[in-house]
Amino acid sequence: MEKKSYCSRKQKELLVELLKLKENEDLISGKFNQKFSYKDSENKWQKIAATVNAVPGSQKDWKHWKKIWQDIRSKTKKRKAHNQQICGTGGGQKVVDITDTDEQILELIHPQLISENKDIEENKIVFDYVDPNEMKKEKINIVKMQLNLQ
16 A cells, blocks of 8 residues: 555544544554454454545555554644643743644543533532641640549
8 A cells, every 4th residue: 555654634634533433432542352352443443544545645554544543642642731731830832732633632532521521510628627736725625624524
């Protein structure tokens, strides 16, 4: 199969769209289990390769499309982490643009956290602070009361 070095933007977008399908959710992490084997992965990647190769751009076999997905996923995570670090420290380097496709990739690999979901009510945690000096005084008073009772 003829290889061009880079896939087109349309191919990248189609790859992400295909991975968003319920039937391909096991391909996102690339991990195997009892219900999802290497052979299952290969079959799904072959179907994806045939679909993506139909779009103008790079022509690759299923192993190369799988590698492209791994690279895209890794690079997108790095860009997101870079931006979070820059925003957290308050300056320095330039923030990297996150595209719509990158956002879709992040949604695939990092489903929405509960803290970001407005439909889920979070539990409130209240911490009571007790001054250790006050605790000592209270213990002393309890001991005095016990001594008076005996």
